[in-house]
Amino acid sequence: MTSTLFETVTPDAHVYLDRLATTDLGRSYKARMLDELEIRPGQTVLDLGCGPGTDLGSLAEAVTATGRAIGVDHDQAAVDAARERTAEQHTVTVQLGDIHDLPLSDGIADRARTDRVLQHVADPAKALHEIRRVLRPAGRIVMGEPDWGTLTVDHPDSDLSRAYTRYVTDKVIRNARIGMQLPRLAAEAGFTVPTVIPVTPVFRDVHAADKILGLERTTQRALAAGYLTEDAARSWLEHLVSGPFLATVTFYIVVAES
Template identity: 70%
Template sequence: MTSSAFTTDRPDPIDYLDRLAVSDIGRAYKRRMLDELDVRAGQTVLDLGCGPGTDLGRLAAAVTATGTVIGVDREPAMVDTARARMADQPVVDVRLGDVHDLALPERTADRARTDRVLQHVADPRRALGEIRRVLRPGGRLVMGEPDWETLTIDHPDADLTRAYTRHVADEVVRNAAIGRQLPRLAAGAGFTVPAVIPVTSVFRDAQIADAFLGLERTTRRAVAAGYFTEEAAERWLDHLARGPFLAAVTFYIVVAEA
């Protein structure tokens, strides 16, 4: 099972995050998240799961020279890259750390953000409790997460689409339904939730979708896990490669206040 239309190589994590950030979809939702965060000059802002520093520069510009931006990531390679990229930004401090156990005093920050992070963590409830602990009263958290159970890809055989989405939700993403769960989980952690903003990401080009979804790579995993037969996977990929192509998934931006 192979198709020359799609890549089978696992993407470099830093390159993947960089490409997402400059895509039309990435720019649009990140701009909306920054607007909802409402950062002010002089504030302390946490970027939790900051990756290679993709958004740290924009946060630094928002807090100005009088504020502080603290980026936290659990991956040493991400931290090293972010530190190198932010070397000329004295207001930015990038640290190795875990969102479940932040090495920060209570009531440290005015703002916090997580971007596609909570779908991967071991315990979203604990992570949200930690973020609540380190935010000052009146502080704001803005989270952005997909709901992978909303993933749909057009195909003449709807059963194949359902099998693909079920595999992604069951096997590929740890917290696949986190997007829809965030308001409830945030309320349970002591936040109020003034806004939930759904953003539908639509892909009409198979190659662009493949760059973010790993269509063939994920299909191979679905075959190995028993969600597809080899024959069904061939039919699935052949149609996706030949088009017309359409895929969509809902991404939730959730605003929470301490």
């Protein structure tokens, strides 16, 4: 039930983040998020959940030598990697911290971003209140999150497609519908939400999709969890390899202002 077409080993998280950033999809949505931040020279911008610092360089370039780019991540290994990557960029600092309780003063930042972070946190509403605390009046945050309930992978048996997506939303992603929910949650945290931008990539190449979605790894976990039978999992993967492939999922870019 395996194919050399699929990745069977989960990639290192830092490798995955860097790899996604180099895809056409990653470059496109990240550029749109940067545009929506409307960063001006001299501002202070936060990258919350910065990971290994994949995006800190572009933020540092936007604020110029007169501004500050601050990365925050809860994982020490990510903080260490981001610090090493940005060691020559003197406007960049990276701190260890929890997005629910940021190690930052009130009103410290003009801009902030989160990129596929809130889908994983314990309490998105609390995180949004904390982000609002550290933003200055008229500050702006741009958030990018998928809505995994929109994940559609074509298969002749639509029940298998639904079972696969149901497993992802039930078991794989903590806040699987956060993309759709984010405008409401931001408003409830006291933000105004002037802009919501849906981005729906269409994957036609199964290999490219697997690099992002982990198709076989997720299928094996869905089988173990009882969402798919052995026969269903085999049928599912065989068609993904041999048949015309199409998959989509909607990613939301949400702009909020304090």
